[in-house]
């Protein structure tokens with residue numbers, strides 16, 4: 272547990288308990304609670320079930336005010352305010368929303384009136400949005416993303432408990448400087464490390480290569496190791512003044528992979544390509560040859576893996592130096608795509624991009 276900090280009151284269904292604006296510590300004078308802004312973007316956490324039997328649900332049925340009201344005692348953790356950025360299923364997340372969300376987050380965190388930001392989000396692309404923010408947020412104040420696997424109206428909805436824990440983490444002074452975090456299913460994950468591993472299970476988010484950043488149970492936090500990679504205030508990336516991001520496509524390798532889709536992606540405007548390679552970032556010889564041809568014309572190619580864990584090491588099975596490829600290291604294809612989009616705002620030089628893949 273965090274030293275010197277009162278354990279937050281666990282959620283109860285006591286409707287009479289009024290939200291306090293201060294937290295007292297062992298009889299000492301009460302100090303103001305941290306101010307946490309909730310930025311809502313939609314997803315299952317804001318979804319209502321279509322029918323009691325069905326899986327189907329209406330995404331974004333609930334507004335941010337509904338989400339806050341739905342969690343007993345949330346107001347005892349922090350002074351809360353909410354704003355609706357978008358209300359979409361995260362399968363529809365796009366560069367424009369990322370830029371809007373990141374700029375708003377930076378604006379809020381630059382204010383002395385805001386101590387932390389919580390983003391409610393669908394789980395499908397949660398890890399991508401989190402990593403994007405990890406690379407472009409210019410503050411060491413906590414930024415916590417949270418989602419749920421069951422809609423708010425489901426039996427055993429997981430959203431309210433997840434939101435309670437997310438606000439507890441955001442309100443924790445020790446969350447400062449850890450980069451963007453994802454809180455779900457009683458675990459805290461670094462944006463860079465976490466991935467969705469199961470289509471429906473509440474235990475779907477895993478940091479497969481490194482393990483979680485901590486655990487959180489009804490607001491009681493236990494931290495593990497700090498992230499040693501560059502993020503937030505140490506990041507060289509900035510989206511200030513950017514109105515669009517370069518197009519980067521992901522191509523999935525498989526037996527008998529043909530180079531046609533590679534050519535098509537480049538023809539349609541991709542400035543960078545990420546290969547979800549077989550094994551440690553491998554692919555058929557025709558695919559390799561076609562990629563090498565596009566590298567010579569300035570397209571940046573990153574080799575990642577379609578496997579859920581493990582590293583893609585430089586010059587391991589493939590001579591990246593000779594072909595001008597970049598190896599993704601620990602980053603999965605979705606996160607490699609995010610980093611490459613930001614890298615391409617700076618450079619097309621594969622040596623510099625490789626350095627970024629080693630540092631972030």
Ligand SMILES: NC(=O)CC[C@H](N)C(=O)O
Pocket residue numbers: 313314315316330359360361362392393394395396418419420421
């Ligand atoms: N559990 C979820 O959040 C998935 C719902 C939806 N596809 C989304 O990502 O927003």
